[in-house]
Amino acid sequence: MPEESKAMAIDYVMEKASGPHFSGLRLDGLLSSSSASSSPNAPPPPALPVPSDSTKQPFVIGVSGGTASGKTTVCDMIIQQLHDHRVVLVNQDSFYRGLTPEELKRVHEYNFDHPDAFDTEQLLECVEKLKCGQSVQVPIYDFKAHQRCSDSFRQVNASDVIILEGILVFHDQRVRNLMNMKIFVDTDADVRLARRIRRDTVERGRDVNSVLEQYAKFVKPAFDDFVLPSKKYADVIIPRGGENHVAVDLIVQHIRTKLGQHDLCNIYPNVYVIQSTFQIRGMHTLIRDRDISKHDFVFYSDRLIRLVVEHGLGHLPFTEKQVVTPTGSVYTGVDFCKKLCGVSIVRSGESMENALRACCKGIKIGKILIHRDGDNGKQLIYEKLPKDISERHVLLLDPVLATGNSANQAIDLLIQKGVPESHIIFLNLISAPEGIHCVCKRFPSLNIVTSEIDVALNEEFRVIPGMGEFGDRYFGTDD
Numbered sequence: 001m002p003e004e005s006k007a008m009a010i011d012y013v014m015e016k017a018s019g020p021h022f023s024g025l026r027l028d029g030l031l032s033s034s035s036a037s038s039s040p041n042a043p044p045p046p047a048l049p050v051p052s053d054s055t056k057q058p059f060v061i062g063v064s065g066g067t068a069s070g071k072t073t074v075c076d077m078i079i080q081q082l083h084d085h086r087v088v089l090v091n092q093d094s095f096y097r098g099l100t101p102e103e104l105k106r107v108h109e110y111n112f113d114h115p116d117a118f119d120t121e122q123l124l125e126c127v128e129k130l131k132c133g134q135s136v137q138v139p140i141y142d143f144k145a146h147q148r149c150s151d152s153f154r155q156v157n158a159s160d161v162i163i164l165e166g167i168l169v170f171h172d173q174r175v176r177n178l179m180n181m182k183i184f185v186d187t188d189a190d191v192r193l194a195r196r197i198r199r200d201t202v203e204r205g206r207d208v209n210s211v212l213e214q215y216a217k218f219v220k221p222a223f224d225d226f227v228l229p230s231k232k233y234a235d236v237i238i239p240r241g242g243e244n245h246v247a248v249d250l251i252v253q254h255i256r257t258k259l260g261q262h263d264l265c266n267i268y269p270n271v272y273v274i275q276s277t278f279q280i281r282g283m284h285t286l287i288r289d290r291d292i293s294k295h296d297f298v299f300y301s302d303r304l305i306r307l308v309v310e311h312g313l314g315h316l317p318f319t320e321k322q323v324v325t326p327t328g329s330v331y332t333g334v335d336f337c338k339k340l341c342g343v344s345i346v347r348s349g350e351s352m353e354n355a356l357r358a359c360c361k362g363i364k365i366g367k368i369l370i371h372r373d374g375d376n377g378k379q380l381i382y383e384k385l386p387k388d389i390s391e392r393h394v395l396l397l398d399p400v401l402a403t404g405n406s407a408n409q410a411i412d413l414l415i416q417k418g419v420p421e422s423h424i425i426f427l428n429l430i431s432a433p434e435g436i437h438c439v440c441k442r443f444p445s446l447n448i449v450t451s452e453i454d455v456a457l458n459e460e461f462r463v464i465p466g467m468g469e470f471g472d473r474y475f476g477t478d479d
């Protein structure tokens, strides 16, 4: 097809596609080869190593729950599954105060389940140091002698992930505040008592009677007074402890995502990842599932897109505005940015247009199509953009940031049209680290808002774990 007719055809298609009821665009027959924004148009730059960053903070996970609920078991499972990260475990037990000779004589009257039984100041100091990247010497506690080993310590080095485990780690607010994630292991009291009898008689040198007596006198009342009330601080409650593989898998995934995001967000301050919640992870789990129905894929993608769009709008400039409320009082608020437009990278970016229209009444939406011309890496770019685009803030739409090549072409074009780089907000659902490096290195003042950063690109330049060809799945052209 000659160049001019191709451009006219694209113009026609774009015109047709910009209506409010648009739900799909097939370019087959119009163009010699199909174009997908996430497919590589030219050989991508080699994957860049993530530079080490001294400001990186470790991810601190608190794990609480009653005695013998399975805290240690759950921590071991998390550590095992996070094998590609440096993880350390700190047990609150290590910070038990050693008993004085007087207390030792009356050990059966000592309450090991009361917060005062621990040296919380020392525990705080230890975790604070680890968070700052320093290594620490953790005491070693002997449950049989009720004492700390006087001459030996366990060296714990600074790591990506610090897990702090113990019956009362949520009790002190200062300790809680150091945690990025709090897990409560919830196991029935009768199961815990049975496990405790077995463990304490086998491992801690007790007899059944002393375990039962201690349980009734101290362990159970302290559970009711201190442990159970701290359950409300948990972000995640795991019923049945280590048996619950689904919960442990979800937690490990969440930590992995957080760790990836920490790195890149520290390197590029203009990259924003929307706050990960289990709702958001749930939606990602659904849309990434290859067996999901088309209807559900569209439904949950739309929900996620809406969140990303709302977050992106939060990065626009605002002016102060006062209104009078029905009570006659003055409310000082802000006015939305008026000079705004959306630009979708055809075709998958068009899936994000409805969400943008729903949030910004009457918003103008332009389109950019990047088309590979033959196999020589040459690109053709077709565009239909508002004439006054240089005066507008632009929300650039594409659900997947893979190599970053298409995004860079689109951004280049917007800059050529006079849009200042800092007026562009690039919105997507998932980003590959390679794509983020590629775009952010070239355009450091542009903002990227995404809902998750994935692991990497594979040798075919597809995002891993990713979600496949988004446009095909969304518009139903994948079968």
Ligand SMILES: Nc1ncnc2c1ncn2[C@@H]1O[C@H](COP(=O)(O)OP(=O)(O)O)[C@@H](O)[C@H]1O
Binding pocket: 065, 066, 067, 068, 069, 070, 071, 072, 073, 074, 195, 196, 199, 240, 241, 242, 243
């Ligand atoms: N799901 C499980 N099934 C059977 N035994 C378990 C399970 N989880 C833990 N245990 C056992 O129960 C005891 C207490 O578990 P642990 O993880 O040490 O609990 P906690 O650290 O909360 O005190 C241990 O002896 C452990 O081997």
Ligand SMILES: Nc1ccn([C@@H]2O[C@H](COP(=O)(O)O)[C@@H](O)[C@H]2O)c(=O)n1
Binding pocket: 066, 067, 068, 071, 093, 096, 112, 113, 142, 143, 144, 146, 147, 166, 167, 219
């Ligand atoms: N000298 C000690 C110290 C503590 N305990 C009991 O240990 C329990 C906490 O450890 P978990 O692994 O079960 O969380 C706590 O309930 C104390 O009663 C002890 O018996 N002797």
Ligand SMILES: [Mg+2]
Binding pocket: 071, 072
């Ligand atoms: Mg334990």
